[in-house]
Amino acid sequence: MRSVLPILAVLLAIVAVWYIAAIRMNSTWTYDQAARAETEVSFAEVVVDTMAQERPVLPAPHQVAVGLWEGLFGQKFTSKRSLVYHGWITLSATLVGFAIGTGLGILLAVGIVHNRAMDLSVMPWAIASQTIPILAIAPMVIVVLASVGVTGLLPKAVISAYLSFFPVVVGMVKGLRSPDRMQLDLLKTYNASRWAAFWKLRLPASMPYLFASLKVSMAASLVGAIVGELPAGATSGLGARLLSGSYYGQTIQIWAALFAAAILAAGLVIVIGAIEKVALRRMGMVR
Amino acid sequence: MTWLWGAILFWLGAWGLNAWAANQPFARTRAGKLAIPALFGVTLLVLWEGIVRGLDVPGVILPAPSVIWGTITTSVPTLWQDFVQTILKGGLSGYVIGCGAAIATAIAIDRSPFLQKGLLPVGNFVAALPIVGIAPILVMWFGFDWQSKAAVVVVMVFFPVLVNTVAGLAATDRMQRDLMATYSASYWQTLMKLRLPAAMPFIFNGLKIATTLALIGAIVAEFFGSPIKGMGFRISTAVGQLALDMVWAEIAVAALAGSAFYGLVALIEKGVTFWHPSQRARS
Amino acid sequence: MKDTVATARPVIEAKGLGLTFQTNDGPVHALTDVNLTIGKGEFVSFIGPSGCGKTTFLRCIAALEHPTQGALTVNGTSPDAARQARAYGYVFQAAGLYPWRTIAGNVKLPLEIMGYSKAEQNERVRKVLSLVDLDGFGKKFPWQLSGGMQQRASIARALAFDADILLMDEPFGALDEIVRDRLNEELLKLWAATGKTIGFVTHSIPEAVYLSTRIVVMSPRPGRITDVIESTLPKERPLEIRDSREFIEIAHRVREGLRAGHGDEV
Amino acid sequence: MKDTVATARPVIEAKGLGLTFQTNDGPVHALTDVNLTIGKGEFVSFIGPSGCGKTTFLRCIAALEHPTQGALTVNGTSPDAARQARAYGYVFQAAGLYPWRTIAGNVKLPLEIMGYSKAEQNERVRKVLSLVDLDGFGKKFPWQLSGGMQQRASIARALAFDADILLMDEPFGALDEIVRDRLNEELLKLWAATGKTIGFVTHSIPEAVYLSTRIVVMSPRPGRITDVIESTLPKERPLEIRDSREFIEIAHRVREGLRAGHGDEV
Amino acid sequence: ADDVTLQLKWVTQAQFAGYYVAKDKGFYEEEGLNVTILPGGPDIAPTQVIAGGGADVMIDWMPSALAAREKGLPLVNIAQPFKSSGMMLTCLKETGVTGPEDFKGKTLGVWFFGNEYPFLSWMATLGIPTTGGADGVEVLKQGFNVDPLLQKQAACISTMTYNEYWQVIDAGISPDDLVTFKYQDEGVATMEDGLYVLEGNLQDQAFEDKMVRFVRASMKGWKWAEENPDEAAMIVLDNDETGAQTETHQKRMMGEIAKLTAGSNGALDPADYERTVATLLAGGSDPVISKAPEGAWTHQITDKALQ
Numbered sequence A: 001m002r003s004v005l006p007i008l009a010v011l012l013a014i015v016a017v018w019y020i021a022a023i024r025m026n027s028t029w030t031y032d033q034a035a036r037a038e039t040e041v042s043f044a045e046v047v048v049d050t051m052a053q054e055r056p057v058l059p060a061p062h063q064v065a066v067g068l069w070e071g072l073f074g075q076k077f078t079s080k081r082s083l084v085y086h087g088w089i090t091l092s093a094t095l096v097g098f099a100i101g102t103g104l105g106i107l108l109a110v111g112i113v114h115n116r117a118m119d120l121s122v123m124p125w126a127i128a129s130q131t132i133p134i135l136a137i138a139p140m141v142i143v144v145l146a147s148v149g150v151t152g153l154l155p156k157a158v159i160s161a162y163l164s165f166f167p168v169v170v171g172m173v174k175g176l177r178s179p180d181r182m183q184l185d186l187l188k189t190y191n192a193s194r195w196a197a198f199w200k201l202r203l204p205a206s207m208p209y210l211f212a213s214l215k216v217s218m219a220a221s222l223v224g225a226i227v228g229e230l231p232a233g234a235t236s237g238l239g240a241r242l243l244s245g246s247y248y249g250q251t252i253q254i255w256a257a258l259f260a261a262a263i264l265a266a267g268l269v270i271v272i273g274a275i276e277k278v279a280l281r282r283m284g285m286v287r
Numbered sequence B: 001m002t003w004l005w006g007a008i009l010f011w012l013g014a015w016g017l018n019a020w021a022a023n024q025p026f027a028r029t030r031a032g033k034l035a036i037p038a039l040f041g042v043t044l045l046v047l048w049e050g051i052v053r054g055l056d057v058p059g060v061i062l063p064a065p066s067v068i069w070g071t072i073t074t075s076v077p078t079l080w081q082d083f084v085q086t087i088l089k090g091g092l093s094g095y096v097i098g099c100g101a102a103i104a105t106a107i108a109i110d111r112s113p114f115l116q117k118g119l120l121p122v123g124n125f126v127a128a129l130p131i132v133g134i135a136p137i138l139v140m141w142f143g144f145d146w147q148s149k150a151a152v153v154v155v156m157v158f159f160p161v162l163v164n165t166v167a168g169l170a171a172t173d174r175m176q177r178d179l180m181a182t183y184s185a186s187y188w189q190t191l192m193k194l195r196l197p198a199a200m201p202f203i204f205n206g207l208k209i210a211t212t213l214a215l216i217g218a219i220v221a222e223f224f225g226s227p228i229k230g231m232g233f234r235i236s237t238a239v240g241q242l243a244l245d246m247v248w249a250e251i252a253v254a255a256l257a258g259s260a261f262y263g264l265v266a267l268i269e270k271g272v273t274f275w276h277p278s279q280r281a282r283s
Numbered sequence C, D: 001m002k003d004t005v006a007t008a009r010p011v012i013e014a015k016g017l018g019l020t021f022q023t024n025d026g027p028v029h030a031l032t033d034v035n036l037t038i039g040k041g042e043f044v045s046f047i048g049p050s051g052c053g054k055t056t057f058l059r060c061i062a063a064l065e066h067p068t069q070g071a072l073t074v075n076g077t078s079p080d081a082a083r084q085a086r087a088y089g090y091v092f093q094a095a096g097l098y099p100w101r102t103i104a105g106n107v108k109l110p111l112e113i114m115g116y117s118k119a120e121q122n123e124r125v126r127k128v129l130s131l132v133d134l135d136g137f138g139k140k141f142p143w144q145l146s147g148g149m150q151q152r153a154s155i156a157r158a159l160a161f162d163a164d165i166l167l168m169d170e171p172f173g174a175l176d177e178i179v180r181d182r183l184n185e186e187l188l189k190l191w192a193a194t195g196k197t198i199g200f201v202t203h204s205i206p207e208a209v210y211l212s213t214r215i216v217v218m219s220p221r222p223g224r225i226t227d228v229i230e231s232t233l234p235k236e237r238p239l240e241i242r243d244s245r246e247f248i249e250i251a252h253r254v255r256e257g258l259r260a261g262h263g264d265e266v
Numbered sequence E: 001a002d003d004v005t006l007q008l009k010w011v012t013q014a015q016f017a018g019y020y021v022a023k024d025k026g027f028y029e030e031e032g033l034n035v036t037i038l039p040g041g042p043d044i045a046p047t048q049v050i051a052g053g054g055a056d057v058m059i060d061w062m063p064s065a066l067a068a069r070e071k072g073l074p075l076v077n078i079a080q081p082f083k084s085s086g087m088m089l090t091c092l093k094e095t096g097v098t099g100p101e102d103f104k105g106k107t108l109g110v111w112f113f114g115n116e117y118p119f120l121s122w123m124a125t126l127g128i129p130t131t132g133g134a135d136g137v138e139v140l141k142q143g144f145n146v147d148p149l150l151q152k153q154a155a156c157i158s159t160m161t162y163n164e165y166w167q168v169i170d171a172g173i174s175p176d177d178l179v180t181f182k183y184q185d186e187g188v189a190t191m192e193d194g195l196y197v198l199e200g201n202l203q204d205q206a207f208e209d210k211m212v213r214f215v216r217a218s219m220k221g222w223k224w225a226e227e228n229p230d231e232a233a234m235i236v237l238d239n240d241e242t243g244a245q246t247e248t249h250q251k252r253m254m255g256e257i258a259k260l261t262a263g264s265n266g267a268l269d270p271a272d273y274e275r276t277v278a279t280l281l282a283g284g285s286d287p288v289i290s291k292a293p294e295g296a297w298t299h300q301i302t303d304k305a306l307q
């Protein structure tokens, strides 16, 4: 309860600012329309109009809420107009991509920490890989994968994995290197193998870093899945909803899809946070 | 096919060489730290060239590195113009504003657990909004030129830096804080002398992640409307024209600029957080 | 345990003090029913088996921990208020130097915070570093120093500014006898010259006897005061005093007290 | 300094050993020209002012640091080879417990690594925890223990497995005299029973004299051995031996040696 | 049944009604074909998909296909269901644009990604540089929608008669407030929405046969759609996986599309082709194609399909 109050307060403030911004940004259109129709409008009329435009520059919060509600609960979950349906499509690609991405990220980090050649050569290229605009190569990835017969969920998951492995690599490398000299020396005196040092020292020491990275990487996975949906022929998924909304100037639809995506991401991050809490508590790392 | 096998052989050989070189004293010198990743890169390029030639991959699917290099050398003015538009104007200004705002916000909400408890989850939520959704909106709000790209970058880098800074500000150990308490140091003194220095490794973590985000953000935002220059513009039109060599030329510039940007921030980090075990271990 | 009243104006007064930590497997009673009054200018040592609550008690005085029972006043006000008045110099059980500051920078820290002038800062840093025998190490970073040197740097840090109350948690634990003797002498000189009130945790009986006006013996589980021994030694104390009958007698009493406290568990 | 030869089969042999650290403001000569031979089953204490290189020397023996000059062999092989043969138990100057393991888990760590059976692990953990007087604390996490208790846990960790050579860097620095006495006795018993070779850093002259067969006095800048004192005390040592003439004489010699080493700087 | 994959140029909408109708009404099935229709999108270059082997046949605008041909991707037009061009430039009257001569100094929104060629040719014909300044036009890469016009970020934007134009109207701007320039009327029309395949495949007897049946069925679909526009729109709606399209919009779009397909039996009119090539070659400094292409179209398929 204590943690809900501040969130509510902040949300309230945001909604208030949002309404004011909506009135300001949407009023231009109202005034323009009035000018075109050669009529005068009072401020009250403007406010009313800005709350209910069909293509607002910034939809009012309640418009988005209604759009979201309709999308989520306004129809059967299996309907193509349901955000639940599209959310599920995106979610499945996200989860597969996240699994591939984090797995790869952890493997790479382990390699980088244990192998000097990898440390020196892989890291700069992992960084370079992230500066490649994914939106540019996503279509090519889809095309290339399609030409070798891979279609459907997997191409999207590949793109999502591409975005999500990097935060894991960076965080895990830092985490696996976080043990201090004494902690490492202790194991040296036991002549512990690298394997034992990894399991008993480096891995546990890296847990807080891992979880922090997983949260970032989960969000990245979702973005990846959405990006992957754009060139997949704008068929289904939240990305497709965003795109078609954008294509038809359906601002409210965009915002609803956007919020659905964010809710999904937030939910996934919360799940990771919960796992983190349990894991770290069991490891005695939260006091 | 000879190309393909040749490339694979070269790759194996170079990997062996690299693995050997990495364990030589040479690898600890400055030259070694550049040469080894460079050799790795060359290996990748040779492999790429070999695959494209060996398997006869059409140029409209994936051009060979040699072809891309040819395009780079002949289109320097275009590439430079796009670089200035996207990276210097859109990316860099957004990065500076976004990171600055994030650090300032972290410090601002640091005093109020109430705001932290309220803002962090909400911020978390906002950060989860995919850029592909935000970019068109910001283009609608801030116009077609680089300002809207900077806005996208601000939104993208803000949260990672905020979260890292907040985590960093909390990263002092009990004794360090108690020490300040016994001096009855003011909030600002504790901040400047203890918490910010202790937070630096975390802040730089955020700043490093933000470099790559800034680049992607600036480029991707151009897909949603732009003047007729910029790296994102060039990439998206070039794909439509099947000028894949140009696409990859731009990607090469982006990767190079991104790595340089990241390297610069990492270098500054090394200077600022020289005391952190993760920096000391390798020096 | 009856209260022990000091003759001088009381600086620290604990009445029925208790502190319980809540841990994942049950509460830990770190302190129970501690009654103690420390007068201005006293030098009080705390001695007792490890885990008996010495650190916890010092932390309560410095307002770093808040008692769960009883009352505690410092200079007649709450510990928090005293802290705000910058009444404390505290030497922690571990050195706790900031890794991003050089040794000189670490010693300078409280001076910066308390707004000393640049010149004064440098002068004081020089003086205290030389006091703890670290001249020439000012520019090194903490991790480049041995454990004992780090501990000495942290003592220098607490001595660099003029706090009325000095709380020291095993400051000399990591030092050899010679340096320890020297620092003991220096500390006594400083105490005599400044009239500071000193709370001092140690494990060394001779050290406690040599330094203190009173020795508080504690015992664990729950942490409490089992004995308070007044020192009858004169204020002027050459090192040789340690061979005097009186000294040996007091040391014996302390040892007995300690042993009694240990009885239940060793 | 001439080499001191031990009578028993040599376990540790240092010849002209030197170690220089490169730091941001110039090289630090932590050790120079150290010659020392330690025989099997010896108990050698190292004493000297802080920063004189005691820790550094112990770290060289354990192959945690590599000398820049001279030769060092352990069991006739290189320190690295000895480490690979798991010849060492090491107690660090700071406790260095892993925060994500409970106290029992920390003590179990070397046992897990060396592949002891589960039952054996539990049995040994129980035994050594009780040896250092920490029964009942097995399930606590390190940060829930006082400084001295953490240090005892780290001693237990080093004793849990059977290393031939035990290197202890001020293991009892944070303990009070009573516990310290008890652990001193236990250590002597353990040594007598197992015939381990022990290298022991301490700042306490009585402790060094009480425990050792030989006492190595070191002095700083550059770290070197200034004196090696053979103990003539019998192997069987009740605590009361500390009041014997012989004991006091040896202690006096050590103090003199220390003072001489200090001469140049105090 | 033989498998055929068709790559669309854009998202599922009435612009492609003929193919959806043919699939839905079983025309393809009757011809022994199993057709997969891949929707396009803003990032999908149909030319790239077909080059990568992801599709057998694709829909594209002729300028884009000819440009790709010059880049070395041998595309051939096998059928042309669209007779006329639906592309226009739509301007806000209040910006003062009344004719092409007023473009100078204005900002114009243009689609890129292979759709910019007709515009560039037109400007070249008019002799207006596209590099900005007082004598030229400032070009914006227009995004997915008509916002630049509504937000007044551009004086004119590209629209299609059947789609974006109506979005402007739906947004609340009356046709009276707009000025439109149809490429068709300006004499710079280029062919839109033709069917293209890779030249090499046409040598293959089986492939040719497949395409013959495909074109035949597709044209049957188009003619059905022209006659039953509302039902065709509903079929499109059923096939829209995003669930974003609306009935009114698609029905109206179908009505407009019917006007563009009217007059085509599916065979390319060589005169239209020549006009398109001439327009493209007229481009000034930055020609879309540098020389008249050879063998870029064939009646090989339509001749057999439409007999």
Ligand SMILES: Nc1ncnc2c1ncn2[C@@H]1O[C@H](COP(=O)(O)OP(=O)(O)OP(=O)(O)O)[C@@H](O)[C@H]1O
Pocket: C143, C144, C145, C146, C147, C148, C149, C174, D021, D022, D023, D028, D029, D030, D049, D050, D051, D052, D053, D054, D055, D056, D057, D093, D223
């Ligand atoms: N990593 C390092 N880098 C630079 N100098 C170091 C480093 N470690 C130790 N030194 C220096 O080496 C010298 C010896 O240090 P060492 O830790 O061996 O001393 P010590 O005898 O163990 O002291 P103490 O009793 O205080 O623990 C000191 O002057 C110290 O400053």
Ligand SMILES: Nc1ncnc2c1ncn2[C@@H]1O[C@H](COP(=O)(O)OP(=O)(O)OP(=O)(O)O)[C@@H](O)[C@H]1O
Pocket: C021, C022, C023, C028, C029, C030, C049, C050, C051, C052, C053, C054, C055, C056, C057, C093, C223, D143, D144, D145, D146, D147, D148, D149, D174
């Ligand atoms: N944060 C904490 N949470 C739970 N228990 C604690 C905490 N801090 C201290 N304790 C417990 O309180 C008791 C007293 O601890 P304290 O640190 O005061 O002992 P001490 O007398 O200073 O011992 P030492 O001489 O070993 O430093 C111990 O049993 C310890 O386990």
Ligand SMILES: Cc1ncc(C[n+]2csc(CCO)c2C)c(N)n1
Pocket: E009, E010, E015, E042, E111, E112, E113, E115, E142, E143, E144, E145, E160, E163, E164
């Ligand atoms: C990025 C982008 N590129 C091209 C078009 C234009 N476009 C391609 S096909 C087609 C048919 C009409 O609906 C249209 C308009 C666009 N809108 N957005």
Ligand SMILES: [Mg+2]
Pocket: C054, C055, C056, C093, C169, D146, D147, D148
């Ligand atoms: Mg303590």
Ligand SMILES: [Mg+2]
Pocket: C146, C147, C148, D054, D055, D056, D093, D169
């Ligand atoms: Mg040491």
